[in-house]
Amino acid sequence: KNQKLFTSTILTTLILSTPEATRAMEDEEKDLPGIKKPLSRKDLTYVEEGYGFICRNSWNSMQELKEAARKENKYALNTLGVLYRDGIGIPQDYKQAWKYFEIAASYGNPEAQNNFGDLYCKGLGGQQDYHLARHWYKEAAEQEDPRGQYNLGNLYYYGLGVQRNYPQAWKWFLRSAKQGNVEAQDSLGNLYRDGLGVERNYPKARKWFLRSAKQGNVEAQDSLGNLYRNGLGVPQDYAQAKEWYEKAAKQGNHWGQYNLGNLYRDGLGVAQDYIRAKEWYKKAAEQGNADAQYELGNLYRDSVPGIDQDSAEARVWYEKAAEQGHAEAQDNLNELSRDGQAQ
Secondary structure: OHHHHHHHHHHHHHOOOOHHHHHHHHHHHOOOOOOOEOOOOHHHEEEEEEOOEEEEEEOOOHHHHHHHHHOOOHHHHHHHHHHHHHOEOOOOOHHHHHHHHHHHHHOOOHHHHHHHHHHHHHOOOOOOOHHHHHHHHHHHHOOOOHHHHHHHHHHHHHOOOOOOOHHHHHHHHHHHHOOOOHHHHHHHHHHHHHOOOOOOOHHHHHHHHHHHHHOOOHHHHHHHHHHHHHOOOOOOOHHHHHHHHHHHHHOOOHHHHHHHHHHHHHOOOOOOOHHHHHHHHHHHHOOOOHHHHHHHHHHHHOOEOOEOOOHHHHHHHHHHHHHOOOHHHHHHHHHHHHOOOOO
């Protein structure tokens, strides 16, 4: 077929065919810029899991991997694309990744189809094109690739390259979530919590947030904390809220940090502690969370146990929040100015 001939021509020009030449290139590449991390055994292993099957391919060296790719092994082609995309063991090169993903995707490899869709979606190595991203995500999704299903759901959720369609987003998130994709589980929880594309159902939202949170997803952990704090679909339980906020906060999630700060400020599920509240607000504020910046400003403005009043410091944090459009921070900033404080 013409596609086959075209593919073979590309492979001939992309891959060094002799072991000596390949080894020489690998030696040269060891100290080249653009390499994010050295090559490991895991990087030379391709694993694909689906309903009731596991496909595993492994190569002992870059030379062996490239030889397999030269012979048009679709798993090797996708793996090479990943190495070029992420700069693992070889200089990062999105255009090279593009070529390898395109070939592997045309051979029906679902991982490569999803990866190729990612390049189109993000405009890496070529022009951003949501329509083509959707095409390749759908190719992967229909082969039950969970990342392809999740990514396709995202296009429908945000209306990228398609008309926004929450029922379609729900459909693809559900298929991906059932395969254990943590991001799809979290997104499915969002749909049930907000009543988008489905009837609002807090118990179902909790179910999917919990599955995702137990796998370490910080957004789901924070969302689960919100359900417990507000008694949505579960009995109100500040101790449980604190547990989940803390899990997210310790992983650096700024909303988890902000919400944990609120619990310490108000003494909900924990002993009231303004110093701990300040610590968590500051962690979130330094990541740009405007609500945390505002609350940090309040702690410095007001005289609270353990924190000295400091109008100058309050102004600093109110300004940061106000720059992001936080109306209450702007009001407090104006009030400081009227009072002639910390100018």
